[in-house]
Amino acid sequence: MINSWEDIRAEVLRRIRAREWPPGDLIPNEEDLALEFGCARATVNRALRELALAGVLERRRKAGTRVAMLPVRKATLDIPLIRQEVEARGQSHGFQLLLQRETVPPVPVASRLGLAAGARLIYLETLHLADGQPFVFETRWLNPAVLPQPLPDFGQISANEWLLAHVSYTTGDIAFSAEEAGPREAEALGVAEGRALFITERTTWTAEAAITLVRLAHSPGYRVQTMV
Amino acid sequence: MINSWEDIRAEVLRRIRAREWPPGDLIPNEEDLALEFGCARATVNRALRELALAGVLERRRKAGTRVAMLPVRKATLDIPLIRQEVEARGQSHGFQLLLQRETVPPVPVASRLGLAAGARLIYLETLHLADGQPFVFETRWLNPAVLPQPLPDFGQISANEWLLAHVSYTTGDIAFSAEEAGPREAEALGVAEGRALFITERTTWTAEAAITLVRLAHSPGYRVQTMV
DNA sequence: GAGTGGTCTAGACCACCTC
DNA sequence: AGGTGGTCTAGACCACTCT
Numbered sequence: 329m330i331n332s333w334e335d336i337r338a339e340v341l342r343r344i345r346a347r348e349w350p351p352g353d354l355i356p357n358e359e360d361l362a363l364e365f366g367c368a369r370a371t372v373n374r375a376l377r378e379l380a381l382a383g384v385l386e387r388r389r390k391a392g393t394r395v396a397m398l399p400v401r402k403a404t405l406d407i408p409l410i411r412q413e414v415e416a417r418g419q420s421h422g423f424q425l426l427l428q429r430e431t432v433p434p435v436p437v438a439s440r441l442g443l444a445a446g447a448r449l450i451y452l453e454t455l456h457l458a459d460g461q462p463f464v465f466e467t468r469w470l471n472p473a474v475l476p477q478p479l480p481d482f483g484q485i486s487a488n489e490w491l492l493a494h495v496s497y498t499t500g501d502i503a504f505s506a507e508e509a510g511p512r513e514a515e516a517l518g519v520a521e522g523r524a525l526f527i528t529e530r531t532t533w534t535a536e537a538a539i540t541l542v543r544l545a546h547s548p549g550y551r552v553q554t555m556v
Numbered sequence: 557m558i559n560s561w562e563d564i565r566a567e568v569l570r571r572i573r574a575r576e577w578p579p580g581d582l583i584p585n586e587e588d589l590a591l592e593f594g595c596a597r598a599t600v601n602r603a604l605r606e607l608a609l610a611g612v613l614e615r616r617r618k619a620g621t622r623v624a625m626l627p628v629r630k631a632t633l634d635i636p637l638i639r640q641e642v643e644a645r646g647q648s649h650g651f652q653l654l655l656q657r658e659t660v661p662p663v664p665v666a667s668r669l670g671l672a673a674g675a676r677l678i679y680l681e682t683l684h685l686a687d688g689q690p691f692v693f694e695t696r697w698l699n700p701a702v703l704p705q706p707l708p709d710f711g712q713i714s715a716n717e718w719l720l721a722h723v724s725y726t727t728g729d730i731a732f733s734a735e736e737a738g739p740r741e742a743e744a745l746g747v748a749e750g751r752a753l754f755i756t757e758r759t760t761w762t763a764e765a766a767i768t769l770v771r772l773a774h775s776p777g778y779r780v781q782t783m784v
Numbered sequence: 785g786a787g788t789g790g791t792c793t794a795g796a797c798c799a800c801c802t803c
Numbered sequence: 804a805g806g807t808g809g810t811c812t813a814g815a816c817c818a819c820t821c822t
Contacts, residue, residue, distance in 0.1 A: 332810075357788060368812045373789075383634075389819040390788045398640065403730050406611075407629040502631050504780040506734035506754040524752035526734040552732040560791075585807065596793045601808075618801040618807045790818075799809075 331367045336375035353395045405554045410456050419458040425483040427453040441538035462517045468542040500532040513545045526550045559595045564603035581623045633782040638684050647686040653711040655681040669766035690745045693773040728760040741773045754778045
């Protein structure tokens with residue numbers, strides 16, 4: 329049989345790209361397509377569902393299935409642990425805890441985490457090394473209210489790996505940007521002030537409250553790459 | 557009935573997070589789970605397949621289903637058209653074609669596109685505007701060998717939108733990085749040389765050959781954001 | 785109200801891979 | 804060789820939403 333759901337997906341995609349079904353067009357419903365391809369409706373459904381997930385089709389009950397007008401392209405990136413990232417390059421990973429203290433965070437941090445003003449957080453500064461060279465400068469705010477006690481020695485285990493193992497989280501967001509190296513970052517990474525650094529910021533939440541906000545300043549030359 | 561595939565996904569996720577099924581653990585097979593949840597095996601399959609796709613489970617025929625040791629987190633981001641991106645902010649989009657010429661590209665460009673040395677490409681420089689202010693400085697290499705003729709006036713329609721409408725492409729990759737503004741970028745964007753710019757680079761391919769390589773230098777302050 | 789996609793079932797066969 | 808996940812079928816009911 330030549331009609332697996334992947335075959336059907338490929339054929340539908342071909343018709344869209346060949347403009348037999350132009351953008352905005354209503355395509356036949358699942359039952360008709362199943363008839364045409366000589367397969368069960370569930371098989372057509374699987375194929376069309378995948379295409380809708382990829383942003384190629386738009387589906388609504390009763391309204392039917394349309395070719396997306398603006399094919400929003402989606403990219404998926406993996407967010408590995410820094411240790412994995414370093415080891416994947418064939419380098420050895422290490423890190424140094426530069427600073428740890430408990431303090432009241434600045435207002436922007438508290439508000440991004442949705443915390444009352446005056447709540448105390450743990451602040452960490454960590455430098456990650458690849459083959460002994462500075463790789464990432466990490467600044468992190470931790471909400472001790474939602475962490476299991478006792479806390480570990482963050483000089484021995486990196487905060488991220490400890491969190492992964494001991495706190496189950498549900499949602500979060502990631503943002504990427506570019507910023508000039510400030511004095512603290514320049515010193516830690518061993519680069520000139522003002523160099524362009526690739527910045528990753530992540531916020532992590534349990535169902536109830538914020539767990540952590542982390543900012544990673546990557547050494548110059550860092551790239552995030554993905555396949556579409 | 558409380559056992560939709562989403563319920564089952566949620567319950568499996570709960571057991572993993574509660575460490576009833578710790579990382580690396582082999583979980584019951586689909587048939588046993590179907591029995592336990594009182595549903596069909598296909599329903600369990602759907603739930604576990606989604607979790608495997610999200611990187612929470614690892615599945616292999618005969619070997620069974622295991623809780624992933626290193627839950628590689630995946631983030632999905634949308635890659636909109638620049639025009640959509642500007643309009644989504646409630647601003648008006650415009651652009652200026654600054655430069656167009658046909659020339660032999662530098663070696664790094666040719667090799668990234670997998671072209672023979674000496675092949676001629678079209679080179680474009682475009683400045684995108686949001687409410688009249690510089691937003692993105694775009695430099696683009698186009699492979700005329702795979703483009704439908706005649707080519708449009710790229711001063712009237714942006715290259716990206718024309719490509720979307722007239723060339724069906726199959727694969728590509730995207731990379732993000734941070735770089736200091738060079739003289740050309742600084743002038744076009746109206747910022748000081750050396751400012752940190754967020755850079756997006758995309759390569760696009762048909763099944764046979766490279767279509768385009770585009771580099772977007774975003775104005776300072778630009779962020780790419782996503783939900784996990 | 786009615787047409788469409790979303791999901792579930794029970795059963796079957798197959799591809800793959802570990803044992 | 805046999806167990807596991809991957810997929811397909813034929814049918815059914817349901818949820819949504821457009822008319």
